[in-house]
Amino acid sequence: MASSSADDDRDTLKRLKHLGRKLSKNLTSSVDNLLxxxxxxxxVLSNLDQNPARPIQExxxxxxxxxxxxxxxxxxxxxxKISVTACLTEVARITAPNAPYEDEQMKVLVLI
Structure with missing residues (x-):
């Protein structure tokens, strides 16, 4: 059973890294691609538990x-904007009770 959990964690790590790289390199791509x-x-974020293991946090x-x-x-x-907000909401849930961003960044998020 532990092997399955470790495999799931490795898969999640790969997916997060892949999506992070792909999203960061395609910020100006089409709306459909961004969505x-x-x-x-x-x-992926919605399937993470709160306070995940350090490799997933990284x-x-x-x-x-x-x-x-x-x-x-x-x-x-x-x-x-709605999709970004949904992702940010998941990040806040995962990192709670700690703030996922610095105070100044959180102020900007509230204004948008």
Whole structure:
């Protein structure tokens, strides 16, 4: 049983790293492409437990940074904004009770 859990963790790590890289390199791509990546990221995030193991926390760094990029936070498409918000909500749930971002970053998120 432990092997299955370890395999699941490795798969999650790979998916998070892959999606983080892909999203960060495609910030200016088509709305459809962004939505597809954000939907996949939200699905992975929604399946994570609160306070995951350190390797998974480390693999969250790039997706978390990318989600608060100006290209995504100030995107003109409402569907992209909604998908980003859904991902940010999952990040907040996973990292609770700790704030996922610095105070100044959180203030910007509240304003958007």
């Amino acid at each position: 597809q990546l954000l939907d996949k990221l939200e699905l 693999s969250l760094v790039l997706p978390m940074k990318t989600l608060i990029s100006d290209e995504l936070l100030r995107h003109t498409d409402d569907d992209v």
